[in-house]
Amino acid sequence: MTQTLSLGWPAPAKLNLFLHINGRRADGYHELQTLFQFLEHGDLLDFKITTVSKISLHSNLPSSIADADNLIVKAANLLQQQTGTHLGAEIWLDKKLPMGGGVGGGSSDAATTLVALNSLWQTGLDNQQLAALGLKLGADVPIFIHGHAAFAEGVGEKLQAVDIPEHWYLVIAPDVHVSTAEIFQHPDLPRDTPKVSLTELLSANWKNDCQTLVCNAFPQVAKALAWLLEYAPSRMTGTGACVFGEFKTQQQALECLAQMPTTFHGFVAKGTNISPLQRRLTRC
Ligand SMILES: C[C@](O)(CO)[C@H](O)COP(=O)(O)OP(=O)(O)OC[C@H]1O[C@@H](n2ccc(N)nc2=O)[C@H](O)[C@@H]1O
Numbered sequence: 001m002t003q004t005l006s007l008g009w010p011a012p013a014k015l016n017l018f019l020h021i022n023g024r025r026a027d028g029y030h031e032l033q034t035l036f037q038f039l040e041h042g043d044l045l046d047f048k049i050t051t052v053s054k055i056s057l058h059s060n061l062p063s064s065i066a067d068a069d070n071l072i073v074k075a076a077n078l079l080q081q082q083t084g085t086h087l088g089a090e091i092w093l094d095k096k097l098p099m100g101g102g103v104g105g106g107s108s109d110a111a112t113t114l115v116a117l118n119s120l121w122q123t124g125l126d127n128q129q130l131a132a133l134g135l136k137l138g139a140d141v142p143i144f145i146h147g148h149a150a151f152a153e154g155v156g157e158k159l160q161a162v163d164i165p166e167h168w169y170l171v172i173a174p175d176v177h178v179s180t181a182e183i184f185q186h187p188d189l190p191r192d193t194p195k196v197s198l199t200e201l202l203s204a205n206w207k208n209d210c211q212t213l214v215c216n217a218f219p220q221v222a223k224a225l226a227w228l229l230e231y232a233p234s235r236m237t238g239t240g241a242c243v244f245g246e247f248k249t250q251q252q253a254l255e256c257l258a259q260m261p262t263t264f265h266g267f268v269a270k271g272t273n274i275s276p277l278q279r280r281l282t283r284c
């Protein structure tokens with residue numbers, strides 16, 4: 001087999017448009033209800049398929065993340081083990097998403113690796129099997145494999161596709177790393193939002209149950225959110241640190257970005273119900 005080069009696999013960001021924590025399971029994981037939408041903005045991965053089974057990664061990530069801890073390498077190894085393929089891959093990652101930002105960059109990279117390699121290695125797993133594999137790597141991986149905006153329950157793996165308005169967002173990434181595990185372990189995290197139906201949730205005011213705790217612990221997050229709220233309905237995504245403001249048009253979002261203090265870092269992107277990864281897969 002000749003070596004195959006396959007370029008331009010997107011690993012988009014996600015937003016949690018709301019995030020409710022309904023309880024804590026015996027294994028420590030939390031039951032939640034959340035609404036996921038993708039952004040037309042994210043990391044990019046390239047793959048070279050090799051006939052030796054080695055997985056190697058080249059990236060612009062900080063060297064503090066060892067390859068063995070990288071979710072891309074973990075995803076590729078997991079797919080190899082699961083399918084018994086003897087093929088390997090050389091992978092290039094162009095990291096654009098803020099890390100530990102609640103926009104799911106690591107999970108999205110893992111999902112893109114599973115979806116792309118399953119196609120390029122011709123290992124034939126269906127989306128359900130890939131999502132089950134992905135869940136072993138992180139609670140957010142299945143949504144990126146699912147590829148459609150969704151209402152999620154369970155620990156984030158029970159997904160119901162939804163079609164919701166595709167607004168423009170200004171996302172601000174405060175210069176702090178929020179540990180998802182630490183937020184979920186925190187004694188002050190509210191864990192008692194009652195579960196309600198999707199219909200009720202879609203017409204309610206949206207909130208993020210982690211937001212107050214994270215804003216209290218990280219003044220940079222509170223500051224970014226307070227600034228955004230002057231311009232648009234705004235919230236935190238996931239367990240932070242990113243916050244987003246919602247705009248009807250690209251122009252409004254860009255005008256707000258232009259006024260943003262230079263001490264903040266942010267980007268404008270459109271929300272999308274169909275993941276850019278799905279669109280790339282159908283071009284394969
Ligand atoms: C908060 C969300 O971003 C919402 O989309 C996700 O639920 C987090 O997903 P993730 O980053 O893929 O999280 P994981 O890597 O699976 O878990 C990190 C840590 O968060 C905690 N965790 C995560 C998800 C969940 N439903 N309950 C939890 O308690 C666990 O302590 C876990 O050790």
Ligand SMILES: Nc1ncnc2c1ncn2[C@@H]1O[C@H](COP(=O)(O)OP(=O)(O)OP(=O)(O)O)[C@@H](O)[C@H]1O
Pocket residue numbers: 065069070071072098099100101102103104105106107108109110140180238239240241
């Ligand atoms: N490919 C990767 N990209 C980014 N982070 C990675 C990757 N592989 C492993 N990690 C580790 O995962 C941590 C969290 O990454 P990520 O950027 O996905 O956080 P996040 O956006 O808060 O995710 P979530 O919204 O799922 O909680 C990083 O700090 C890093 O140590």
